[in-house]
Amino acid sequence: MTRKPNIAILGATGVVGREIIKIINELQIKFNEIKFLSSAKSAGKKIEFQGKEYTVEEAKPESFDNINIVLASAGGSTSQKFAPEIVKRGGVLIDNSSAFRMDKDVPLVIAHVNDDDLRKHKGIIANPNCSTSQLMLVLKPLHEKAKIKRLIVSTYQAVSGAGLAAINELTEDTKANLAGKTFENKAFKKPISFNVIPQIDVFTENGYTKEEMKVANETKKILHLPQNLPISCTAVRVPVFRGHSEAVDIEFEKEMSPEEARELLSNSFGVKVIDNIENYEYPTTRDADGVDPVFVGRIRKNLAFQHGISLWCVADNLRIGAALNTVRICQKIIEMELY
Numbered sequence: 001m002t003r004k005p006n007i008a009i010l011g012a013t014g015v016v017g018r019e020i021i022k023i024i025n026e027l028q029i030k031f032n033e034i035k036f037l038s039s040a041k042s043a044g045k046k047i048e049f050q051g052k053e054y055t056v057e058e059a060k061p062e063s064f065d066n067i068n069i070v071l072a073s074a075g076g077s078t079s080q081k082f083a084p085e086i087v088k089r090g091g092v093l094i095d096n097s098s099a100f101r102m103d104k105d106v107p108l109v110i111a112h113v114n115d116d117d118l119r120k121h122k123g124i125i126a127n128p129n130c131s132t133s134q135l136m137l138v139l140k141p142l143h144e145k146a147k148i149k150r151l152i153v154s155t156y157q158a159v160s161g162a163g164l165a166a167i168n169e170l171t172e173d174t175k176a177n178l179a180g181k182t183f184e185n186k187a188f189k190k191p192i193s194f195n196v197i198p199q200i201d202v203f204t205e206n207g208y209t210k211e212e213m214k215v216a217n218e219t220k221k222i223l224h225l226p227q228n229l230p231i232s233c234t235a236v237r238v239p240v241f242r243g244h245s246e247a248v249d250i251e252f253e254k255e256m257s258p259e260e261a262r263e264l265l266s267n268s269f270g271v272k273v274i275d276n277i278e279n280y281e282y283p284t285t286r287d288a289d290g291v292d293p294v295f296v297g298r299i300r301k302n303l304a305f306q307h308g309i310s311l312w313c314v315a316d317n318l319r320i321g322a323a324l325n326t327v328r329i330c331q332k333i334i335e336m337e338l339y
Helices: 015-026 076-088 115-120 130-146 164-178 210-223 258-266 319-335
Strands: 006-010 033-038 046-049 052-055 069-072 092-095 124-126 148-157 231-237 244-252 271-273 294-301 308-315
Touching: 006 015, 006 076, 015 033, 015 046, 015 319, 033 046, 033 052, 069 076, 069 319, 076 092, 092 319, 115 319, 130 148, 130 210, 130 244, 130 258, 130 271, 130 294, 130 308, 130 319, 148 210, 210 231, 258 271, 258 294, 258 308, 308 319
Parallel strands: 006 033, 006 069, 069 092, 092 124, 148 231, 271 294
Antiparallel strands: 046 052, 148 244, 244 308, 294 308
């Protein structure tokens, strides 16, 4: 029988931290003990979990004594600060930040896509960027069948991907706009209400943003694609609270028909196909709110590529893009006894 781990949630009071706690309960993760950690600012708050009340503790190095698995969503600098302490004490860190994703010694994992990479961990496992995460469950079965040759992704990302301040800014900016008042935006470079902003994260030397390059680089690492395989991404922030949407154009090495793609995806883990244009059935962010699947629709032959498919996919960014995959990795670590 698999032994039960001692678990800690680092960043327990944040938007994603709260979602992680909820999903641990939903997936019925078996643990021996659990503790909730945060910054000094949030320490002392109470969390109700599985019929018990817990006090949130300030994260310190000694907080990780006798902890087997840490699920962290507390930002890159916090993860970098505590990662050596967790590993030194024999724990496994499953990290939601971008701090370790491209480190060659750190597996970047989507559960049920590249689980075998978990065996290579040296105490740290990285959870991919939210827009990459939903894409991997869609691309994996298609790539296995026909091999990806070229990929173009356009993302339409909800404000919750930028945290609580961004969620509040959309609300307040919308209210101000409707009342004819001025509003000073802080979370975004441009007003977000009734607007679409073609920038997520900072621009890099090649004119792409860091978010766009994350999609390209993380996709190659997770699917073990050649470094020179062409991937282009445009990442856009839209005035939606929750749920990322992506328009995806894929060129394959072999022929792939829309019917084949539909069939493959209908039978794939974590994916739900909604694709009946005659009845205007295709996924929107409202379909994905608060649920697990990555929804796929608008599957059609791409008219610009020789062996190409275009599709639309939608997912709850706080779940598959962050919390759900983190907890699924935890589940795999326990099943595979890798802690």
